[in-house]
Amino acid sequence: MDLTRNAAVALDAADPLAGFRSRFAGADDDGPDRLLYLDGNSLGRMPLATPAAVRRVVEEEWATGLVGSWASWVGTATRLGDALAAGVLGARPGEVLVGDTTTVNLYKLLAAGARARPGRDVLVCSADDFPTDRYVVAGVAAERGMTVREIPADLDEGLDPTVLAAALDERVAVVVLSHVAYRSGALADLPAITRLVHDSGALVLWDLSHSVGSVPAGLTAAGADLAVGCTYKYLNSGPGAPAFLYVRQDLQTQLRSPIQGWFGQRDQFEMGPVYDPAPGIERFGAGTPPVLGMAALEVGAGIVAEAGVGRLAAKGRAMTELVVALADGWLAPHGVVLASPRSAGRRGSHVTFAHPQAWQLTQALIDRGVVPDFRTPDRVRLGPAPLYTRFVDVWDAMERFRAVLADGSWKDFPAERSRVT
Template identity: 50%
Template sequence: MMDLLLLARELDSQDPLADFRKRFLTAEESDVVAYLDGNSLGRPLATTPDTLSDFVRSQWAGRLIRGWDEGWLSLPERIGDLLGEVALGAAPGQCIVADSTSVLLYKLARAAISARPGRSEIVIDRDNFPTDRFIMEGIARECGLTIRWLDTQYDAGATVAGVTGAVGPATALVVLSHVAYRSGHCADVPGITAAVHAAGALALWDLSHSVGSVPAELDSWGVDYATGCSYKYLNGGPGAPAWAYIASRHLPNFSQPIQGWLGSADPFAMGGSYEPAEGIRRIVSGTPPIVGMLAMQDMLGVLAEAGMAEVRAKSMALTDFAVRAVDELLGNHGVVVASPRTAGQRGGHITIDHPGFADMVPELWAAGVIPDYRNPSGIRLGLSPLSTSFEETLRGVRSIAERMGRN
């Protein structure tokens, strides 16, 4: 069996995307030995400081309020179209950058429920990200609906069979994640969406843990609504704005639950009553976060250059290698891989479980090894395809193994 370090170096030497690692910024005095949390916060691009500085100096300071008429107001739609083209498989006019994922989940879910009057249930899995669950619970209270909980395996996620068994004539909306935040399970979006539609319901997909690492084809998959954040694999930075997708067939009757002025047909008319804008802009409520979307725009250019098919191939190779390293170095310590073992069934991260991990993670962080921890006992190894190497991945797993060996 090949030594893991030799294998990691061989894989790095053969990696067609290896040069992209130079595109990311590392602090001059960084203590980071292995950054394995790109599924929570992506590294900044090396161009990001100049992008932000140039905007402040030349556009904000130079053009001042004139900037709104000179391109700022249309930037959310332009970046949305770019995102749709590069990573989402969405034709122009269906994606936009706005708000946070939480706010967009609320807007999209309320609109979907309005589009299915007389239906009384929302279906969502119990292991979905807390925000998704909490928001749906709140909407159910507001609208007098019932939550139908979908149970999933701890190391997997929603399946066609599971969703088919849960939906029915009372189902208005099904809310699921493309890639499960804990296990990394990659759902069969077209298959599940077809099952939802067969029941007469609508599907809302959260792509927060997949966009930028797992290609999507929202149009051809028949997806109704989707949203996701931009600070993970899209490298938009802490708190960067989210994005929304509304299939063109739903736009004419989209019911906006938060009627802000910039989502109106003529914002600067300062009209007396609300009339929704045409197209995707009707999901907008307030002033768009221009500065917050600039780094994301740069990253979309990098993803377009690399190609999402190549990004996905690298992602699967990284997680395959991580699983192998965990098996060889941690298997004898009782560590369990709590993610699908087939590369095509998982996204860009894997979760490994052990009762001692909660106490270990602070030690790892202090040593410059940075994964993250998710209850009840999981370390997530988030492997960003363009910024993470195979050797860096091995350093992280070895650091965990060294601490397991001392206990």
């Protein structure tokens, strides 16, 4: 692998996704001191078309149309759900709904799934799942008098399917897992694990937050049961953007949302006295949908669908391979250790490194114009986003990382975390 900067420039020249970069705020800066943003797996850049889309809803639909605009707004959650299903998730129409947060959607689907498996009293999750997932699992278990079976997972390599298999039996109702591990980027084999869980008679609920828009989910092909995910990372929909949920079509009538809101009601504007869930995916709605946030999501998700998740995944693998190769030569001699699977096929679109002073290194990188993020206990996470990050941006960021290690400037920063990240 040619690791020169010229080779990175050549990769950019041949990149079929290169044209998308100019459609994001701040991504087209070519200056030598430019900000190198490698945190797209935490918050994506803003598409340049987003302000106009939100402004149109505010200044035309709200300001002029007033309450009459609900005639078009009321179906947005399912319309955008269908767009995500077809363009991003590999699902069918009527299986995806946009709205609420990932946490709320996770609660809705987990509680509904547990209720749909009577006689089973165990929920399974991974010890390395994102905190909100584990908190929700614990909360639902406490509500329903169930037991949590938390299985170990390697912080760097992710979930071992054989360990999961050993935890599955006739008591397990629902298994909650992440498609891509938030810390290491380890990619789970969604189809194989789904089959494994099905063999035990349980349902599997996938958290796609760190994979949606960067690697294919293929929910229909995998026979996936349930899934949730956020839209402000690789879908570039902005902070607080609405999340989504997925329920396989044949399961929808078997599940009942624990949040019986009026947007999940059949004939909602009849204002009936008794809750009667809508017949399809809309039964998992709750309160009024976030119309302004959905306007931003429509822009971000549309760009991802246009680019194609397969092409984005291929570029993501190539960029993370470059990160790992440069780290082997430049960072490893300074004690920085790869904390992600080495095989690109086993990773999502971010790479993590371990170092005892990872917090200080992260602050020093930010000071040098490189934006990564820190993850406990001692990890620096780099997330180049395939839509707008160039190979030369990756090369330059790693060169600045090498310089920070070589000159020891990271020692100038406090060893303890002084703010929440």
